[in-house]
Amino acid sequence: MNLKFTIALTGQPNAGKSTLFNALTGSRQFIANYPGVTVEKKTGVYKFQDDKYTVIDLPGTYSLTAYSLEERVARAVILDEKPHLVVHVMDASNLSRSLSFTFQLMELGCRVLIALNMIDVAKARGINIDVEAFERKIGLKVVPVIANKNKGVDQLKQQIAQACCEKQNQKSPPSEKMTIDYGPQMESVIEQIEKTLSQMEDLHALSLRWLAVKFLENDREVEELISGKKCRNSILAKELGDN
Amino acid sequence: MENKLSLDCLKPKDRCIIKEILMNGALSQRLLDMGFLRGTQLEIIRNAPFSDPLEVKIRGSHISLRHDEAKLLVVEKL
Numbered sequence: 001m002n003l004k005f006t007i008a009l010t011g012q013p014n015a016g017k018s019t020l021f022n023a024l025t026g027s028r029q030f031i032a033n034y035p036g037v038t039v040e041k042k043t044g045v046y047k048f049q050d051d052k053y054t055v056i057d058l059p060g061t062y063s064l065t066a067y068s069l070e071e072r073v074a075r076a077v078i079l080d081e082k083p084h085l086v087v088h089v090m091d092a093s094n095l096s097r098s099l100s101f102t103f104q105l106m107e108l109g110c111r112v113l114i115a116l117n118m119i120d121v122a123k124a125r126g127i128n129i130d131v132e133a134f135e136r137k138i139g140l141k142v143v144p145v146i147a148n149k150n151k152g153v154d155q156l157k158q159q160i161a162q163a164c165c166e167k168q169n170q171k172s173p174p175s176e177k178m179t180i181d182y183g184p185q186m187e188s189v190i191e192q193i194e195k196t197l198s199q200m201e202d203l204h205a206l207s208l209r210w211l212a213v214k215f216l217e218n219d220r221e222v223e224e225l226i227s228g229k230k231c232r233n234s235i236l237a238k239e240l241g242d243n
Numbered sequence: 244m245e246n247k248l249s250l251d252c253l254k255p256k257d258r259c260i261i262k263e264i265l266m267n268g269a270l271s272q273r274l275l276d277m278g279f280l281r282g283t284q285l286e287i288i289r290n291a292p293f294s295d296p297l298e299v300k301i302r303g304s305h306i307s308l309r310h311d312e313a314k315l316l317v318v319e320k321l
Contacts, residue, residue, distance in 0.1 A: 063276045067272055097276075097278050
């Protein structure tokens with residue numbers, strides 16, 4: 001089999017994305033400018049069991065809003081290039097700050113795998129992570145790695161391959177994904193906006209729930225995306241009026 | 244209970260709990276990303292010379308804030 005897959009490395013600044021990128025791809029990477037912006041998007045290639053994997057190293061971001069350029073770039077790559085898998089590179093010594101980003105990725109509707117990086121640093125700080133319990137709770141595959149010592153990289157490639165093949169075969173992820181419950185008031189508004197959006201056919205490639213949530217956050221890009229069809233005020237007036 | 248202040252009124256070594264975040268848009272998003280949520284505890288580490296910026300410890304990380312930003316965080320001193 002000679003399949004081609006694309007995976008994207010995302011995560012917060014200093015989580016070790018580029019270190020992991022180099023560990024995965026060796027020295028075969030090159031740097032390319034992403035069109036229209038000054039923020040660079042690096043891509044590299046590796047082979048695993050005869051399949052070819054293109055790795056995109058995205059700029060480090062704290063979240064995926066439309067407020068800053070790097071966040072817009074990271075988001076655009078995920079939405080437009082539709083990688084088979086998004087690997088969230090997470091700093092194991094700072095989980096609570098990383099998890100909100102994981103949920104943003106899940107909300108975006110992409111297939112996510114967690115590379116739990118710097119577990120040695122976490123351990124030195126007295127943080128021991130029960131990886132199996134973590135996986136069970138969050139409903140995603142979690143692979144512990146130490147990118148700068150090349151530890152766990154083979155296991156990571158193995159898990160990436162498995163996730164990409166599952167995607168290829170249209171299989172759903174092994175466990176139920178966790179979704180954020182915004183509370184009954186918000187949820188009913190989100191549901192109604194989703195219903196309105198579902199009538200707009202050209203939005204169907206995107207997660208309607210994500211669009212609805214971002215719309216409520218006044219996300220400029222999402223508003224523009226939707227406003228081509230219907231203006232914000234009329235949607236909101238309708239949703240809130242029904243309540 | 245009635246001990247609500249803005250964060251810039253506190254002194255080094257003071258501990259407090261975030262009660263309200265009086266801002267929106269990009270700034271509030273970035274603070275949320277850093278873990279500044281209602282109910283989170285933080286500690287003042289120090290003021291830089293001429294008092295700006297202000298260094299706080301939150302969820303195990305040290306973060307510097309401008310006084311203008313700290314003013315918009317309503318906290319309860321512990």
